[in-house]
Amino acid sequence: MTATVSARPLAGHRPGQRPGRAGRGGLRPTRRGGTRHHRGRSERRLAAAAAAGIGDVHLNIVDAADAEAVLREARAAAGPDGADLVIECAGVPGAVAQGLILAGRGGSYLVIGQYTDAGDTELNPHQIVYRQLDVVGSWAFTGDHLVEYVRLLPALAARFDLEGMVTVYPLEHHADALADVAAGAVLKAVLSG
Known part of the structure; x- marks a missing residue:
C-alpha cells in the first residue's frame, strides 16, 4: 500500500480517480464508470478481498482452466474504454503485459510490483503506443510516503474490513x-x- 501511495502521483493520479490494480489480487482494472475489479492470484486472497469490500468483480486467472478467457472477462468488465489507471503490483512478469491491454486510451499504467528480478516477459509495445499510455515504474517510497499512508489508514479502515x-x-x-x-x-x- 505504501508503494501505491508513493507511485500514484507519478502516474498523474488525481483525487477522485479510481485506479485499477494488478497485484497480489491480480489485475483490477477500473472502468471509467467506477466499478472496481479484481483478477486474482489465489481463491483465498480473492475471497478475503471480497469479504473486506475491496473490489466489485473478482476473477481468478491463476487457477483458471482457460486464463485467456478470464483475461477477456476482465477486459469486458473494464468496459469498452478500459481503465483510466492500472496498477501492476503482482510481482509476476506476465502481469505487466496483461495490464497493458486493460488500460484505456490515454490512461496511465503504474508498474510497482517488480521489486525483485523475477525474469523477462514478452509484451507488445504497440499496446503502449496505440493506447497512448503513460507507463511509470516506481521501486521505493520515502518517509513522506509512509506518513501519507499512515494518515490514510483511518479512512481505509473505515471503508474496508482490514x-x-x-x-x-x-x-x-x-x-x-x-x-x-x-x-x-x-x-x-x-x-x-
Missing part, C-alpha cells in the same frame, strides 16, 4: 508468523507485544 485480513502473533512467535506468511497461510501477520 482487520479481517490481519493475524496477530505474540512477538515471541515471530518465526511462526514468518513461516505462515511464507506458506500463504495468513494474509498479513502483525507482531504484538
Whole structure:
C-alpha cells in the first residue's frame, strides 16, 4: 500500500480517480464508470478481498482452466474504454503485459510490483503506443510516503474490513508468523507485544 501511495502521483493520479490494480489480487482494472475489479492470484486472497469490500468483480486467472478467457472477462468488465489507471503490483512478469491491454486510451499504467528480478516477459509495445499510455515504474517510497499512508489508514479502515485480513502473533512467535506468511497461510501477520 505504501508503494501505491508513493507511485500514484507519478502516474498523474488525481483525487477522485479510481485506479485499477494488478497485484497480489491480480489485475483490477477500473472502468471509467467506477466499478472496481479484481483478477486474482489465489481463491483465498480473492475471497478475503471480497469479504473486506475491496473490489466489485473478482476473477481468478491463476487457477483458471482457460486464463485467456478470464483475461477477456476482465477486459469486458473494464468496459469498452478500459481503465483510466492500472496498477501492476503482482510481482509476476506476465502481469505487466496483461495490464497493458486493460488500460484505456490515454490512461496511465503504474508498474510497482517488480521489486525483485523475477525474469523477462514478452509484451507488445504497440499496446503502449496505440493506447497512448503513460507507463511509470516506481521501486521505493520515502518517509513522506509512509506518513501519507499512515494518515490514510483511518479512512481505509473505515471503508474496508482490514482487520479481517490481519493475524496477530505474540512477538515471541515471530518465526511462526514468518513461516505462515511464507506458506500463504495468513494474509498479513502483525507482531504484538
